Amino acid sequence: MIRILSGAGRYADPWHPFLVTTAGIASVAAELDLDHEAADVTPDTLGDLDGVDILVVNVGGGGPHAELPQDRAWADAFAAAEAWLRMGGAMLATHQATNGFPDWPGYRELLGGEWIPGTSMHPKIGDAEFTARPGAESDPLLAGLPGAPQAPTVTAWDERYSHLVMRPDSQILLEHHLDGVAQPVVWRSGAEGTAILVDALGHGAESYESPSRRALIAAELTELAG
Numbered sequence: 001m002i003r004i005l006s007g008a009g010r011y012a013d014p015w016h017p018f019l020v021t022t023a024g025i026a027s028v029a030a031e032l033d034l035d036h037e038a039a040d041v042t043p044d045t046l047g048d049l050d051g052v053d054i055l056v057v058n059v060g061g062g063g064p065h066a067e068l069p070q071d072r073a074w075a076d077a078f079a080a081a082e083a084w085l086r087m088g089g090a091m092l093a094t095h096q097a098t099n100g101f102p103d104w105p106g107y108r109e110l111l112g113g114e115w116i117p118g119t120s121m122h123p124k125i126g127d128a129e130f131t132a133r134p135g136a137e138s139d140p141l142l143a144g145l146p147g148a149p150q151a152p153t154v155t156a157w158d159e160r161y162s163h164l165v166m167r168p169d170s171q172i173l174l175e176h177h178l179d180g181v182a183q184p185v186v187w188r189s190g191a192e193g194t195a196i197l198v199d200a201l202g203h204g205a206e207s208y209e210s211p212s213r214r215a216l217i218a219a220e221l222t223e224l225a226g
Contacts, residue, residue, distance in 0.1 A: 001035045004056040008040035013060035016096050022058050024208025028217045047077030049084045054224045055091045061099040068103045078104040090195040090224040095202040112170035112189035122159040130154040133172045144215050156210035161200040
């Protein structure tokens with residue numbers, strides 16, 4: 001079963017329509033006939049993953065100047081979710097989840113790459129193209145994209161996240177170019193013993209109207225489903 005966690009409360013922000021993008025992800029899961037549910041992120045929906053096979057994290061970091069008070073319920077949920085991942089659970093983190101859960105100590109290490117406020121940015125949203133990292137063109141995750149296997153490509157009206165800070169063991173699959181510099185946007189985490197994909201696309205409803213973007217989400221869910 002897939003649980004799609006939607007940004008809410010302390011993990012929402014003013015810029016992202018989490019309910020809309022969660023519905024977009026859920027619509028792809030439905031097309032694949034995968035058992036799924038969508039829920040606001042709470043200590044219970046994050047910390048109690050009994051019966052969940054894939055966790056989709058579609059949350060934020062709480063806003064531009066978020067000051068998140070310590071909370072025992074959330075700390076327990078973080079520990080439980082991390083243990084679940086280390087024991088074989090699978091996770092897909094989308095878009096602003098690269099800046100999610102700032103109070104979860106191990107979260108950024110699990111992702112293998114992150115949005116750093118003040119360092120990371122994106123150009124103005126618009127028509128965007130994301131292409132395979134050289135050497136990743138024949139990766140099975142990209143096989144269903146337009147242009148595969150020579151030049152797998154996703155096109156969507158979306159934000160192009162840039163200057164994300166990557167860990168060296170992450171396996172970058174898709175990127176875009178900003179001022180001639182490659183910017184990773186989709187990768188497999190190298191966190192030992194985990195099955196984690198990160199997909200920095202998906203700002204709004206328009207992203208999920210793109211057939212190639214939907215094909216990418218479908219491939220990610222299929223891979224994590226094993």
